[in-house]
Amino acid sequence: MASLQPLTALGKREATAVTHGPLTITERTDVALASVAARKGRMADLSAAAQKAGVPLPGPATHQAGIPYSAFWVAPEMWFVEAPHATHELIADLLKSALGDAASITEQTDAWVAFDLAATDLAPLLERLCNVDFPAVPNGYATRTVMEHLGVYLVKHGPGAARLYGPRSSAESLLHALETAAHSAF
Amino acid sequence: MIIHHPILGPRDAQEFVYLGDASLIDRPDGMTAGVEAFHDYLYQRTNPAGEHQELWYHEQGDRSWLVVTRNTVTHEITKVELARDVARARGRTK
Numbered sequence A: 001m002a003s004l005q006p007l008t009a010l011g012k013r014e015a016t017a018v019t020h021g022p023l024t025i026t027e028r029t030d031v032a033l034a035s036v037a038a039r040k041g042r043m044a045d046l047s048a049a050a051q052k053a054g055v056p057l058p059g060p061a062t063h064q065a066g067i068p069y070s071a072f073w074v075a076p077e078m079w080f081v082e083a084p085h086a087t088h089e090l091i092a093d094l095l096k097s098a099l100g101d102a103a104s105i106t107e108q109t110d111a112w113v114a115f116d117l118a119a120t121d122l123a124p125l126l127e128r129l130c131n132v133d134f135p136a137v138p139n140g141y142a143t144r145t146v147m148e149h150l151g152v153y154l155v156k157h158g159p160g161a162a163r164l165y166g167p168r169s170s171a172e173s174l175l176h177a178l179e180t181a182a183h184s185a186f
Numbered sequence B: 001m002i003i004h005h006p007i008l009g010p011r012d013a014q015e016f017v018y019l020g021d022a023s024l025i026d027r028p029d030g031m032t033a034g035v036e037a038f039h040d041y042l043y044q045r046t047n048p049a050g051e052h053q054e055l056w057y058h059e060q061g062d063r064s065w066l067v068v069t070r071n072t073v074t075h076e077i078t079k080v081e082l083a084r085d086v087a088r089a090r091g092r093t094k
Helices: A043-053 A091-102 A123-129 A168-185 B035-043 B083-089
Strands: A017-020 A023-028 A031-038 A070-075 A078-084 A103-107 A112-118 A142-147 A150-158 A161-167 B002-005 B009-012 B017-021 B051-057 B065-071 B077-082
Touching: A017 A168, A023 A168, A031 A043, A031 A070, A031 A091, A031 A112, A043 A091, A070 A142, A070 A150, A078 A091, A091 A103, A112 A168, A123 A168, A142 A168, A150 A168, A161 A168, B002 B065, B002 B077, B065 B083, B077 B083
Parallel strands: none
Antiparallel strands: A017 A023, A023 A112, A031 A078, A031 A103, A070 A078, A112 A161, A142 A150, A150 A161, B002 B009, B017 B051, B051 B065, B065 B077
């Protein structure tokens, strides 16, 4: 039987970490991801099931952290749910059994590359990359935006902490864009 | 141009894609309404100098369809609604 080695979005065995001045970009390979969308007319059922299962379903443009499930809003009646990969690798199956047929659930883990951005202040970096007013939005703000023509999700955890989900097939390009902007900003 | 998204607040117009006249919502039943009605739906558009209802898609955002009421002369946007709510208000179920 073939012995297969899992590779990260950047084609490596281990997650990549890049430091540039005060900025650290850390690839996160330990996050399992799935999308949850309420089926037509089933929002009340989904809310009840999610509450029972401990899956947060935060309001528009927000991220809500929790253990084991965190989630952020992506569209009306649709969320992305995060969980630790080590315990929730089969996140779609776990959510499916927890939420039943009130929601349509899609595995998303390997569709995205996740980067954690850390610096004292991320504003100079992000204002070069996207049109989100990062200093103005509150902690826990989550939105879809565009960086270097790539549709990404940006989650603000603090003035100097954010997570970025970008298309996995463009992981190198997104990292390159981040590094280029970092050279300019810091 | 800024579009005031009913859920997400003010958003830059570059995040949106323009589709056209919001009368596209009122598609006649192609099997029963007759050829004339469908022809008009497909090809006839009014081109008002003034208030116009348009469909915009929040492509780089939450992917919702919006009905934007815009003055084609002044470009002033007077109303932004979710297309879903507009369609439901007109008796559509989806």
